[in-house]
Amino acid sequence: MPAAALIIGNELLTGKIEDKNLIFLAKELYAVGLELTRAIFCGDEVEQIARDLRALRETHEVVFTSGGVGPTHDDKTLEGVAAAFGVPLRRDPHLAELIREHFKERTTEAHLRMADIPEGATLLSGGEVVWPVVALDGVYVLPGVPEIFRLKLRVVIDQLKRGQPFVTRSLYTLCDEGTIAALLSPLEERFVGVRVGSYPSFRDPVYKVKITFDGQDPALVEAALAALIGALPADLLVRSE
């Protein structure tokens, strides 16, 4: 069940704010056996958001959005989700009530716009989350503020069907990437379902290349690691973990 992310906000593309949600999402999904295979950063534009969501949903069962859910003119995500599915926005009475309870006599029409959700959307609640998560046909709308993104992501993950968790083993070596390359290529063919990654370090005094083995079958991951260890001269091995 591959997942994708649509990270929304001009401020991320102009470098004013550094996104912190993609890496968090990637780690959390991987830990529960859901794999993120694509992420797009786009600006605050309804039509662009809609196009991206439509395209992502064609290839991914689950899409998480980040950002663009506040009350100001640059918050376009809910409009974008509605446009992606060709449905209108409708003011949700429960969300509107939550907003009125929170802002009391300071409540404005701009605040209430946050209760305008795509027709057919559902609301997910749970955990420490005060505001429910808006969800529509596999699209989960999360806010850009990292603290709230994290709380709301937890609510979604708790309700998704998980996969078999991924297992990662790593081997730190003193090999040069160019030398070890010929040994790595056949490993993915021999251990189908294990993904082999190679990451050189130019600054670490202890190792030169870290080789990673990822998969959902722990025994197979272990076997791939053992095969590479067996194929390397002992004096080039630093450690495995």
Place this chain on the structure above:
Amino acid sequence: MPAAALIIGNELLTGKIEDKNLIFLAKELYAVGLELTRAIFCGDEVEQIARDLRALRETHEVVFTSGGVGPTHDDKTLEGVAAAFGVPLRRDPHLAELIREHFKERTTEAHLRMADIPEGATLLSGGEVVWPVVALDGVYVLPGVPEIFRLKLRVVIDQLKRGQPFVTRSLYTLCDEGTIAALLSPLEERFVGVRVGSYPSFRDPVYKVKITFDGQDPALVEAALAALIGALPADLLVRSE
């Protein structure tokens, strides 16, 4: 002249490594008046890289890639660029010579694969960069390692036609986003070319909402800032910068 980024690597989507290049690229481009309007993270797959590059080049004059340029099986970027433009890879004699000079008698065929570049590509040199940047029709191939990404990006930026630099002014306020929203919406219409952003802070003790004004005409940006300051009660203003 809008720019886009294609950030390549399974390790970024599984959360093993946090990308540091997108935020750097965004800031650098913005500072020289080139705007990044889209970024895609994809895995190490030739066809996916090719599809993304083709689509990005339809809408963006300049595309920067990050990652996937080493000698191992998971380094697919040059193959992806070649596939995007429908050209074969050819071993570049100058790059092959650089590789042989560097690795000397330890040179392997895997190392030399790094000299296999798309037919028609050019090599950009300059600055502190030892390995030239591979460029083809507006696509600039940069490595994932942040230190080298930065050096090579400098080479490219020095050779690109720059735009008028963007100017940013910010106003820190004690307003609530829902209250200030109605004042912000008309500003972009009144000051065409100025983009107005609104960013709430939930933790900062000093301000509640930061309003940003971005544009390439400093006087217009200043005027938009002044218009908002004039429209707000003085006791809600914290500072501008």
